[in-house]
Amino acid sequence: MTMHMADALLSPAVGTTMWAGTVGTIAYCSRKLQGNIDEKMIPVMGVSGAFLFAAQMINFTIPGTGSSGHLGGGMLLAVLLGPYAALLVMGSILTIQALFFADGGLLALGSNIWNLAVYPCFIAYPLIYRPLTRNDGSPARITIASVTSVVAGLQLGALSVVLQTVLSGRSELPFGTFLLMMLPIHLAIGLVEGIVTAGVINYVKAARPEILESVDQSRPLSAGVRVRNIALVFLGFAIVTGGMLSWFASANPDGLEWSIEKILGKPELGRQDGGMASALKSVQEKTAILPEYDFRKSEGAAEGAGDGKGEQTWPVAAPGRSASGIIGSFIVLAAVLCVGFVLRALRRKTEGGR
């Protein structure tokens, strides 16, 4: 799974904003389900999650390439369980992957649920899959619908990974290059996954049509609900991105300038006097959580005035201080390791004494 966002690439602003969006969606889905269903849904959802987890481990060979693929499954769950239950189940699977397999990490979990579950369940399923299969549930129709919706969901997820990475400003990959890297790969993955998803849906439909029918009946995504549903997703999206950008502006103006520069390819934009940049700066000065940030930065810049990147660099970069930095690093690491060994030795001793 190449698409899992990672903690190491995220800035706190982007990470927490995506968490806020994800928690909001989970709460919305839970409320929606709690009103509509009986408690039987709890075991059904739980065991379906375990099912998808196991199914993700099964490999199959992709014809003509010799490589092997496996299932992602967001769209499959949306069709088999309905979008609300599917979102919660996907969220749970990603939580377990984050905790036990360190896939992504805890801060990135919010972004991962958003990228891999919200798009298939609330954009691709209601906007593409449902309209395409509404009047005609033939196998061919289901195949077309699931391939297009899986591809769309994955493309949105990939785009979202790129945006989160670029806005966080930890990677140097330019927006365009990164996008060109991600989108074609996920187009190919989407095509394969779409075909497999369609196969499983058709299989279940042929063997037990009542399972799919009950999804249709118990969670009617009829006109009224659907419009409100989608409006809500987009509203949430607007709030999330708005919040992300404004938080960014107050906490990390460098990052914002950097990313705008990368996206628009106009270095001048960030350096304008007056206008947005200075407004952001004054906001930042007023709301700075860590005033020492600036203190340290100016100290570093002053001492490192000799080198070329004086403005942007940190104390670590000042050549005059690199020797003391390396000495300090070794001492700190040695001290940390000593603490570990001493504690371990003490523990052995107390356990031995018992």
Add this chain to the structure above:
Amino acid sequence: MTFDREYFNLGVLDILSCKDTCIHRLDPRTKVIATLLFIIAVVSFPKYEIMGLLPFFLFPVLVFSLGDIPVWLILKKVLLVSSFAAFIGIFNPVFDTAPMVTVSGVAISGGWVSFLSIVLRFFLTMTSVLLLIATTSFPGICHALRRLGMPELFTSQLLFLYRYIFVLLEEAMRMVRARNMRSFRGKGQGARVFVSLVGTLFLRTMDRAERIYQAMLSRGFTGTMRFVRTYRFRATDFALLTVVAAVLYLFRVCDIVGTIGRQTERIF
């Protein structure tokens, strides 16, 4: 084969979480919040930071030794994890080639500095998550999530999912073994067989869910999951959380490595 590895992974962390040390005895909420604070502090450094990250290694070292967690087991998992972060980070030296630091005459570009920073962040955040699950059982984390305000439906089916992962993994393992034994020269490994395999697994899953639900009903299930073990957020939890937050803030704000280095240079 990936099955055995995944199965082993889940099982070994589950067994570690049953230990009884001072770290394991803490309220799960304390550990979840502390881990989140730690990750946010680590991630909040600007992209060229390396020295500021080093003092943070104190936290995993403390948990390793106080929680009696085998170091190599966790390190192996961190190193083996297929890392999107490292894959993306390796592009930094390609795009950012301006020299930034000189170490004994060799100039190092900004890209390598920021790549090293990403690797350190990756290591610290991944280790902290694995340590969280190794010192707090999964039901404990579900409990914490519930008490921190996650919807009950979500945490209930999360618990369920965890309970049945082992059952379903074993079932899928048997099906895959049967497929592999019947397929010769790569025939039968394709998408067609895969689809009916997954379809069958899903139908069996639905039947199983029905049986489980009937069994739960006959044992008095009313829609809420109950925890046998009760946790209490004690004064020690509160004190520990305060200390952790204070130390994290100190590490984040003070240039500890630089100060120590300069003092040492002054002495010699």
